[in-house]
Amino acid sequence: MELIKELKQSKIIKNVFIALMGTVLLAISSKIKIPFYPVPMTMQTLVVLFLGVVLGWKLGVATVALYLFEGIIGLPVFSGSPEKGIGIVYFSGPTMVYLIGFLFTVYFVGSFKFNKNLFTSFLQLIFSVSFIYIFGIAWLGTLIGWEKPLFQLGVQPFLLAEFFKILIVLFSLSKLKKLNKHFL
Secondary structure, eight states: OHHHHHHHHHHHHHHHHHHHHHHHHHHHHHHOOBOOSSSOBOSHHHHHHHHHHHHHHHHHHHHHHHHHHHHHTTOSOSTTTTTTOOHHHHHTSTTHHHHHHHHHHHHHHHHOOOOSOHHHHHHHHHHHHHHHHHHHHHHHHHHHOTTSOHHHHHTGGGHHHHHHHHHHHHTTHHHHHHHHHHHO
């Protein structure tokens, strides 16, 4: 019985450590700004996709939830923090529901069983990332008004960058799935 308790405790400690490292990776990726037209590209969605494939949906969702919690309590983990504010004030701004969309994205990516069919995997990745923008555009409409060109403001500037990040994950799937075996 003691051995079973010890194994469970060590698995919990391992998962907490992995989740913390995932939040560090997300925080770093939010600060990386690559010049991209028309808006700079951060690497957060790439890391969210990466976490979903490597950690699976349970640990992936826990990691992203911990990341969001860190930002809400005031740690400067989000893209515009601390320059544009921190904590719940920053979180409840225009990017809030985009960030919440990370939870859905990592859930779906972690749930999919990617096979060798690149087209199917590509569609699964697009489906997963779409939640960030579906929720984000709904929030943007609530904040700035539904009569505004929401797609042009909240989605279109990011499409090329997202396509690029999805391709990176798509062509790394076999390597990422090998990493998955080490974490689960």
